[in-house]
Amino acid sequence: MTPLPSLRRVLALTRKESWQILRDPVSVAIGVAMPLLMLILFGYGLSFDIRHLPVAVVVEHASPESGGILAALRLSPYFRVHPATSMQEAERLMTAHEVNAIVRLPPHFSRDVALGDAALLVTVNATDANNARIALNYTRGAIAIWQQKELARRSASADSEATVVIENRMWFNEANDSTWFLVPGLIVLVMTLIGALLTSTVIAREWERGTFEALFATPVRPGEILASKTLPYFVMGMAGLALSVAGSRFLFGVPLRGSPWLLTLISSLYLLVTLGLGLTISSLTKSQFLANQIAFLSTFLPAFMLSGFMFDIRSMPLWLQGVTHVFPARYFVSSLQTLFLAGDVWPVLLPNMAVLAGMAALLMAMAGKTVRKRIE
Amino acid sequence: MTPAPFPVDVRAVRKTFRRKNGETVEALAGVSFAARARTLTALVGPDGGGKTTLLRILAGLTPADSGGVRVLGLDVAAAPQAVQARIGYMPQRFGLYEDLTVQQNLDLYADLHGVDGAAREQACARLLAMMALTPFTGRLAGKLSGGMKQKLGLACTLVRAPALLLLDEPTVGVDPLSRRELWEIVRRLVRDDALTAVVSTSYLDEAGFCDHTVALHRGVVLAEGAPGEIAAQAAGRVFLATPAAETNARALQARLFQSRDVADAVPEAGKVRVVARTPNAPENAPDTTFAAAQPRFEDGFMLLFDAVADGRAVQSVPAGRAGNAPGNAAPNPVEVRDLVRRFGDFTAVDHVSFQVRRGEIYGLLGPNGAGKSTTFRMLCGLLPASAGSLRVAGADLRRARAGAREKLGYVAQKFSLYGDLSVDENLDFFASAYGLRGHRKRARIAWAKEQFNLDAMASLPAGQLPGGYKQRLAMAAALLHEPEILFLDEATSGADPMARRAFWARIAALAEAGVTVIVTTHFMEEAEYCDRVLIMDGGVALAEGSPAEIRARALPGQDAPTMEAAFISIIETARKTGRAQA
CATH class of the missing domain: 3.40.50.300 (P-loop containing nucleotide triphosphate hydrolases)
Known part of the structure; x- marks a missing residue:
């Protein structure tokens, strides 16, 4: 006697939902304009790279070697060189915030170089520890490049064998461009926005506007309502993914080293998790404002702070590392960073996918339980 | 399956709600009634009488605590989906999708009810014509007038030709012209399409249009019968009072309404319609001529209601603008030109x-x-x-x-006080907003609470007040600054x-x-x-x-x-x- 689930009702409701999304400028803005905006913001504006780092170079005894280092720093786009004649002068520049780093070449520098035992002092302003580390590494990098050239020059002129082994390490990004590192995070943010923040209002809105009561009195089933709320936002989330990947590829040339299919699969899983979470929150609170706040706090903020996107999880206190395991964003960020920068590394991806799939199933079931055709 | 003789059969239904502050409210305290096939039944009664709860139970949206509810021969509690597949239910706020057009709303409900092909085209065309909405199919539902929205809601409810139509206060907020049209449509449906309809209303004159009425008050059935039967309760007790030359109908009505002999008094066409508690005309109205009148549904209902109501709260002189000499004010407080x-x-x-x-x-x-x-x-x-x-x-x-x-004081159409503040806090806030302070503020708040009988509710959040009290509080707040x-x-x-x-x-x-x-x-x-x-x-x-x-x-x-x-x-x-x- 009870009517069977009907695909047609799902389609009718989905169409209704899509019309509502299209007529709501805010949804369109979040779904389309937001990924683009974030891409541009992250790609061009927000970056961990440092350019034009003001650095004082103290040359206590001018020599071809010191001149070479000075030139290497000057020619690098990462530095702006302030020549100084004494350490006192350089320190004054540092206290006045005119420079962030000091490179000091001692008087007997060229002699030491010749002996293969040279040392120079690099002092950085460590008020901002992150910046200080980057400044230090850049300086190291620049001097290493000079050293390599110097070595090549000597071996060419004197035919002597290389006596110094250069270890050249770019700690922060081997690609020398933090956009590569930021794109995976961007995708997490876009998916979280569409999945949880947008859907957090869609069930609450129907309660607030009183549209559910009439809908409930039709043969429609709760599962059909849920499906119709999931489908359009799923499509929108995948479109956001495509937009972000395409944008990062064509605007910034970020490579995708893993399989695009795997990327789609993992993103779908994460999207289902956030959709389930958004719909559950929406259905439980029945208030658009409250649902939005809760969704923001429970999905967007963790995706930003606790996912390993902005801050490395391994450098967090142990208890906080434990907390990150609760949030789905962590598994997604780790998967994306692997897929983009490393490739299909199964030992990393498989456990992440398993956790995301489990969370998706759990949250969708929860959303299904909370949508009931009841008015109390 | 043979059609049930009583598409709606309700037996001893009870339903209790729990409010947020923990107190329980008995919405239905053992209600029984039946609606005969192809008739129009009205659920009539004051707010909080249980009309909406009863309709939601019939629609399978709210489960009853106890009692039996059969709709179209089906047990609603056991098979709500099956019932919902065969009825049309229009809630008080139909909840159209305001960002969808008229046609899109109608299409959605046609799809949800599984109406397609020729039947769908025919139904849409017929309903749109019936509701006079044909010229507006492309308009967003949010841009329709109140009356048109209700008609569109009704059209969505009717798109699948339901066997039973449940309407919850369909004419609230609808102007008299649209109200008349809506009722004509519903009556035509019952007459021509063999529909059974149950309609709730708090407008007593509308009950007169129905075949059968059920008067609900505080969760119990006060009376049941054809409108004529209810009207007959007041036979011989209805009078039309003509005011004396020097007074007007309103003053006479105010006086009669406070009389012990009178169950109800309303001004009507320059006279006052009086329902007496005894078959004699009221005595405390000298210079007034009483003529016996034909009883109507309202008269019978008000008499029934008067018997169970616990006194009426009418203020004697609520304003108290003592310090304001009439000479101070302009003779015409409001002048509007062009x-x-x-x-x-x-x-x-x-x-x-x-x-x-x-x-x-x-x-x-x-x-x-x-x-x-x-x-x-x-x-x-x-x-x-x-x-x-x-x-x-x-x-x-x-x-x-x-x-x-x-x-000036202003009472908005929508309840616009702070729902999460208590009655006291609302009054305190509005008094301060109007610049009242110290002794005068305390005196005015005390006055307002006394005049509007708000003392008992003083600590209740305004949002949880019963409808009538919300309105009293709104008026009290608007009158604080005299x-x-x-x-x-x-x-x-x-x-x-x-x-x-x-x-x-x-x-x-x-x-x-x-x-x-x-x-x-x-x-x-x-x-x-x-x-x-x-x-x-x-x-x-x-x-x-x-x-x-x-x-x-x-x-x-x-x-x-x-x-x-x-x-x-x-x-x-x-x-x-x-x-x-x-």
């Missing part, structure tokens, strides 16, 4: 002029979209006028709005008959005390309480005068026509001659 308001190229109010005298009750009447609310907002200084002059309480509203605001002029926008919309009578008794007492009152209302019988009314449509003033003058002018030759008949005649004549664009 008032115009345009929104883009749409003129909402088109050269409207009127004056309101001190202590007068002045009514602004008109169908939805007539320009009443726009005029109202300009009078309250909430919306600037495009052209014309506007003097309120002696101040030019186009120049000195703040000065005028101190002298305004010279009180504006009431659709204040009685959705209120039950008892709440409306108490409301008007209060308004009349305020006017006696010298407060000027301007109201808008959809209830034409309420226009009888006004000293003068202005009828508007399409932004134009169509008629102004006392209710008696309006009636005589609109329908000359008819013996004591009702205000509603006069109103409809004025609007229809104006629309025909093109004076006002609909």
Whole structure:
């Protein structure tokens, strides 16, 4: 006697939902304009790279070697060189915030170089520890490049064998461009926005506007309502993914080293998790404002702070590392960073996918339980 | 399956709700009734009587605590989906998707009910024509007038030709013209399409259109029967009282309503309709002639209700504007000349002029979209006028709005107090907002609580007050600063008959005390309480005068026509001659 689930009702409701999304400028803005905006913001504006780092170079005894280092720093786009004649002068520049780093070449520098035992002092302003580390590494990098050239020059002129082994390490990004590192995070943010923040209002809105009561009195089933709320936002989330990947590829040339299919699969899983979470929150609170706040706090903020996107999880206190395991964003960020920068590394991806799939199933079931055709 | 003789069969249904503060409310305390096939049954009664809960139980949306509910022969508790597949239910707020067009709303419900092909085209065309919505299929539902929204809601409910139609207060907030049209549509459906309908309403005159009525009060059935049977309860007790020459119908009504012998008194066509508690005319009204009248459904219902109601709360002199000598104030607290308001190229109010005298009750009447609310907002200084002059309480509203605001009180159509603040906190806040302090503030709050019987509810959050109390609190808040002029926008919309009578008794007492009152209302019988009314449509003033003058002018030759008949005649004549664009 009870009517069977009907695909047609799902389609009718989905169409209704899509019309509502299209007529709501805010949804369109979040779904389309937001990924683009974030891409541009992250790609061009927000970056961990440092350019034009003001650095004082103290040359206590001018020599071809010191001149070479000075030139290497000057020619690098990462530095702006302030020549100084004494350490006192350089320190004054540092206290006045005119420079962030000091490179000091001692008087007997060229002699030491010749002996293969040279040392120079690099002092950085460590008020901002992150910046200080980057400044230090850049300086190291620049001097290493000079050293390599110097070595090549000597071996060419004197035919002597290389006596110094250069270890050249770019700690922060081997690609020398933090956009590569930021794109995976961007995708997490876009998916979280569409999945949880947008859907957090869609069930609450129907309660607030009183549209559910009439809908409930039709043969429609709760599962059909849920499906119709999931489908359009799923499509929108995948479109956001495509937009972000395409944008990062064509605007910034970020490579995708893993399989695009795997990327789609993992993103779908994460999207289902956030959709389930958004719909559950929406259905439980029945208030658009409250649902939005809760969704923001429970999905967007963790995706930003606790996912390993902005801050490395391994450098967090142990208890906080434990907390990150609760949030789905962590598994997604780790998967994306692997897929983009490393490739299909199964030992990393498989456990992440398993956790995301489990969370998706759990949250969708929860959303299904909370949508009931009841008015109390 | 043979059709059940009683598509709705309710036996001893109980339902209890738990409020947020923990107290329990018994919405239905053992209700039984049956609706016969192909009839129109009305659930009538005051707010909180259990009408909506009962309809939701019938629609399978709310489970009953105990008792048996069978709809179309099915047990609702066991098979709500099966019931929902065969009924049409229109909740009080239908909840159209306002960002979808008329056609898209209709299509959605057709799909949900599985109506397609030729049947669907036919049903849509027929319903759109029936509701007069055919020209508006491409319009967003949110841009329709109140009456049109209700009609679209009804069309969505009917798209699958349900076997049973459940309508919850379909005419709340709908103007008299649309109200009449809606009822004609429902009656035609029952007559021509063999439909069974159960309709809830708190408008007693509407129950008269039905085959069977069930009077609900505080969760129990007070009476049940054909409207004629209910009316017969008041046989021999209904009188029309003609006021003496020097007094008016409103004063007589106020006096009679307080009489021990009277169960109900309402002004009607310049006279007062009285339902006596005993078969004799009331005695405390000298110089008044009583003539026996034919009882109507309302009379019977009010008599039944009077027997169970616990006294009525009517204020004697609520205003207390003692310190305000009448000479101080302008003789005409409101003067409007050639008032115009345009929104883009749409003129909402088109050269409207009127004056309101001190202590007068002045009514602004008109169908939805007539320009009443726009005029109202300009009078309250909430919306600037495009052209014309506007003097309120002696101040030019186009120049000195703040000065005028101190002298006026405003009760909005929607409940606009703070729902999560208690009654006391709301009053305290509004008193401070109006600049009251110290002793005067305490005195005014005490006055308001006493006058509006709010003491018992003082600590309850305003959002949890019963409907009638919300409205009392809104009025109390608007009167704290002793305004010279009180504006009431659709204040009685959705209120039950008892709440409306108490409301008007209060308004009349305020006017006696010298407060000027301007109201808008959809209830034409309420226009009888006004000293003068202005009828508007399409932004134009169509008629102004006392209710008696309006009636005589609109329908000359008819013996004591009702205000509603006069109103409809004025609007229809104006629309025909093109004076006002609909």
